[in-house]
Amino acid sequence: MYSPNYVLGPIKLLETVELLFLLSSEDFGFKHRLWVYSGRRGVHCWVCDESVRKLSSAVRSGIVEYLSLVKGGQDVKKKVHLSEKIHPFVSKSINIIKKYFEEYALVDQDILENKESWDKILALVPETIHENLQQNFQKHHNSLQRWEYLKKAISCQDNTKNDKCGPLLEWEIMLQYCFPRLDINVSKGINHLLKSPFSVHPKTGRISVPIDLQKVDQFDPFTVPTISSICHELDAISINDEGKEGNEAESDIKHRTRDYKKTSLAPYIKVFEQFLENLDKSRKGELLKKSDLQKDF
Amino acid sequence: MQFSGGKRKKLRLTGDQRNVCYPHSLQFYLEPPSESISLIEFENLAIDRVKLLKAVENLGVSYVKGTEPYQSKLENEIRKLKFSFRENLENEYEPRRKDHISHFILRLAYCQSEDLRRWFIQQEMDLLRFRFSILPKDKIQNFLKDIHLHFEAISDEEKSVREPEILASSPSLSGSKTELELESVYKIPFADALDLFRGRKVYLEGGFAYVPLKDIVAIVLNEFRAKLSKALAKEEELCISLLLTSMCADIWILANLLEHKDCKSLF
Numbered sequence: 001m002y003s004p005n006y007v008l009g010p011i012k013l014l015e016t017v018e019l020l021f022l023l024s025s026e027d028f029g030f031k032h033r034l035w036v037y038s039g040r041r042g043v044h045c046w047v048c049d050e051s052v053r054k055l056s057s058a059v060r061s062g063i064v065e066y067l068s069l070v071k072g073g074q075d076v077k078k079k080v081h082l083s084e085k086i087h088p089f090v091s092k093s094i095n096i097i098k099k100y101f102e103e104y105a106l107v108d109q110d111i112l113e114n115k116e117s118w119d120k121i122l123a124l125v126p127e128t129i130h131e132n133l134q135q136n137f138q139k140h141h142n143s144l145q146r147w148e149y150l151k152k153a154i155s156c157q158d159n160t161k162n163d164k165c166g167p168l169l170e171w172e173i174m175l176q177y178c179f180p181r182l183d184i185n186v187s188k189g190i191n192h193l194l195k196s197p198f199s200v201h202p203k204t205g206r207i208s209v210p211i212d213l214q215k216v217d218q219f220d221p222f223t224v225p226t227i228s229s230i231c232h233e234l235d236a237i238s239i240n241d242e243g244k245e246g247n248e249a250e251s252d253i254k255h256r257t258r259d260y261k262k263t264s265l266a267p268y269i270k271v272f273e274q275f276l277e278n279l280d281k282s283r284k285g286e287l288l289k290k291s292d293l294q295k296d297f
Numbered sequence: 298m299q300f301s302g303g304k305r306k307k308l309r310l311t312g313d314q315r316n317v318c319y320p321h322s323l324q325f326y327l328e329p330p331s332e333s334i335s336l337i338e339f340e341n342l343a344i345d346r347v348k349l350l351k352a353v354e355n356l357g358v359s360y361v362k363g364t365e366p367y368q369s370k371l372e373n374e375i376r377k378l379k380f381s382f383r384e385n386l387e388n389e390y391e392p393r394r395k396d397h398i399s400h401f402i403l404r405l406a407y408c409q410s411e412d413l414r415r416w417f418i419q420q421e422m423d424l425l426r427f428r429f430s431i432l433p434k435d436k437i438q439n440f441l442k443d444i445h446l447h448f449e450a451i452s453d454e455e456k457s458v459r460e461p462e463i464l465a466s467s468p469s470l471s472g473s474k475t476e477l478e479l480e481s482v483y484k485i486p487f488a489d490a491l492d493l494f495r496g497r498k499v500y501l502e503g504g505f506a507y508v509p510l511k512d513i514v515a516i517v518l519n520e521f522r523a524k525l526s527k528a529l530a531k532e533e534e535l536c537i538s539l540l541l542t543s544m545c546a547d548i549w550i551l552a553n554l555l556e557h558k559d560c561k562s563l564f
Binding site for chain 1: 462465466468472487488491494495496497500501502503504505
């Protein structure tokens, strides 16, 4: 689905963040989440609530299982199966995905662009309508039109009882293309290595920066600083400072540790600091509550 | 636990105190018994409980658990052997005491190997499941509190607000509104309902799982299994260390006897 040079697009990011934010708050009650761009295709969500940090490996596994809707590797064609009884988690997810499907899947990803791409979609619908779809897709000009046609073709009236049809099938396709995939190993293992915020992505050179949720719709991965751009900025700063007086006594290292705030990392560092501040405030609030209960003054 | 060789010593409690000891017809066996009993009673209690657990096993093989013939036959067996099973009966103290003490005696016997432990846990779980299934609804909350599961039943109002979500999430409910109206729903921290939420078989909201009574049983049984497993593992260690101690004692006695013959080379 993703080409090798695929970079996390703004629409996908927005959809992923909105979806996971909602689910992690509403279903699990998570409060302190830091969203960090991975540097290429993904986003990391750091959940820092104290109670969550103490959860066992089994419960973490369970959370990932709960949040997994798209299952199967390259050899599995149909990766989403919904039952008649729709769990509120699924209906919430579909409501959000509906907002983004057209822009992301039909325009941006163009999933019904040509025969090669629409054959993949055909693998997800009953064989009985394949011929019909193949013929009629030729007559349409873009993914949007083809999708509309597809929706009509899979409506219940045209299919036998055994095949899935109608809204359920439509949602399965939408979920398969839009629902985010979680990395189970990172999430469940307590000893698993984690990529720290502000680390450098080995393939793109981009820095894993925290994402400002207030401005998530403006996030553009191509404007995220790379390690080389930061180095250039730091060099430029030290050349400027050389001319100034009174800095000779300070060591080179001290210089650089102040300077990172003058680079384009500054806004991202602010997001991080704000997050830590909120976490700290919350922790202090909890401690106060506890000591009040114990009547420690 | 102490046992005297000769006369039978029995704790004499007044009626109220006896009820406080055993408030329910079923329990998690969290506290070991602390009274003195005779060796004869010790033996009899053990034998009776083994008979009961064997009956549980056989009935589980011959009938589908939870169905009518299984339930009534199991009740008969329990009644025959004079163990506790039902609330609100007269003179429940003796059967409950018997249940309590005999369980702990069998723990010592069945902790010795993996196979024995597995068998024991399975039958005890089936027994608990049966007893829980006939527990009156108004007694459930108290029982849960006594076994330290702080699961609260939600009010009818809270239930009706979440009715569509709960019905859509719980496979154990058929989907009818009337069924939900009659069923209690419990609000528990999501981490306590692992088997339910990981398969999306329960409604989650704000970090809590809204679990219908039918599904609470599974959670209660899991808790029971976990606790019993742990206890048996500890008891196995205790038994091993007792065994070693008695082996050492034998060696030391032998050593003393042989000292005069100067056989220190044996050691």
